[in-house]
Amino acid sequence: MPEMPEVEGLVQFLRERAVGRTLAAVEVGAISALKTFSPAPTALVGAAVTGVARHGKWLDVATDADGELHLVFHLAKAGWLRWYDAAPAAHLRPGRSPIALRARLDDGAGFDLTEAGTRKRLAVHVVRSPGDVPAIATLGVEPAQLTLEGLTALLAARNQQIKGLLRDQSVIAGIGNAYSDEILHAARVSPFALTRSLDEAEVARLLQAMDEVLAAAVAEAAGKPAAELKDAKRRSMRVHGRAGLPCPVCGDTVREVSFADSALQYCPTCQTGGKILADRRMSKLLR
Template sequence: MPELPEVEALGAYLRERAVGHTVERFEVSSFSALKTFDPPPTAIAGLEVTSAGRHGKFLDIGLGPREEKDQIHLVVHLARAGWLHYREAFKSATPLKPGSGPIAVRVRLDDGSGFDLTEAGTQKSLAAYLVRDPGEVPGVARLGPDALAVTRDEFAERICGRNGQVKGVLTDQEVLAGIGNAYSDEILHTAKISPFALTGKLTEEQMTALYEATRQVETDAVARSVGMKAAELKGEKRAGMRVHARTGLPCPVCGDTVREVSFADKSLQYCPTCQTGGKPLADRRLSKLIR
């Protein structure tokens, strides 16, 4: 799933490539992906792309007059398997047909370029919204402060305000916006904290380490990602990981084997030596099978 660094980089790429161009056509192939009906898709034809940014993991593309109050926003949540593919030129001028493979939405610009919003797999969760105010998007309205925009004390207050396992609290978008499954694994590894540690029992030293690790991991990932083409971002994300999606490989810090805990629809990775005092965590999925 694209997280804060990748969405920040997509916004930067669109500011470089698309801002200043006019929308020629907005095409919807997957009608379940477009969550709004007013304004209609036809309303943005002829509008200039004037901005591109993010709210947490939501991409926000501003269309129309430079004055914020008069703009229409294309707000996108790419979900687990969604992505933005920028095209310097489309092979065909023929409009998309409903159900055109992985393409959910296509935006054609006046210079012949544009971008597709795509989603792989059968579980379709990508969501696109055309709104006059990003706050109209339910997910945006519920977001907590951005993970890179809080002080240490604000961070501690937000984390301790939700009692639970630190991994789950860290990825709760109402607590802090932008952190997902992958980078939370990296943050907890850097901070040397178990993903199952309870937020209410974190020491002041652990909270400081968690805050500093959050800033370090996310800032470094943004620095690596911004300036890259959209097509290169997934590879950069994978290459920068130390424990996430590296089950069975040696930890680059201590050399211990990276372990995994699996859940119904996702998994987490961690290093026992760095994070749990050398003790492997129980894999809930395997424990159920053994019973």
């Protein structure tokens, strides 16, 4: 799933190529991806792109259509943005490809929103304000805006596993499964430590890790073409997606805990005092 650094990379990529251009066509290839019906996507045709922004993991393409309309989308777990310097001339045939939406610009360029797999979760909204999208209106704080006092308050407000809190978009916006693994590894904190159990030193390490891991990932994504962002993300991971490989910090074997539709990775030596977390679905996991 694209997370904040990759989405920020896509924002910069689109901003450089689309702002100031006119939308020549907007075609829907998967009706299930379209979450709004009025205004219709065709209302964007003929409008100039005035800006591209990010809200958590959501991308926001602002236009001057009908005063102001926004094409807002979330790529979900299996979605991506495919850029064309010369967009295909053929019209989309709904249901015949993984393409959920195609936008063409007046200079012949354009982009597709695509989604692989059978679980279709990519979401496209055409709205007058990004805040009209409920998932955006309820987003929590951006990681870069967190202070030590603010993070301490967030952790004290509930007593849950820290891994889950970092991924909760209503608490902290933009962090998903991959970067929560990376942040916790850098902070030397167990993914199943309870939020109220963290002492001052652990909270300070967590904030520092959040700042450093995300800043490095944003810098890595900056300036890269959309097609290269996924590989850049994979290369930067220290524990996420590296189960069975040596930890680059201590050399211990990176371990995995699997769930119904996801998995997390961690280093026992760096994060859990050498304890191996139980890898049993629906079990009560060790902390």
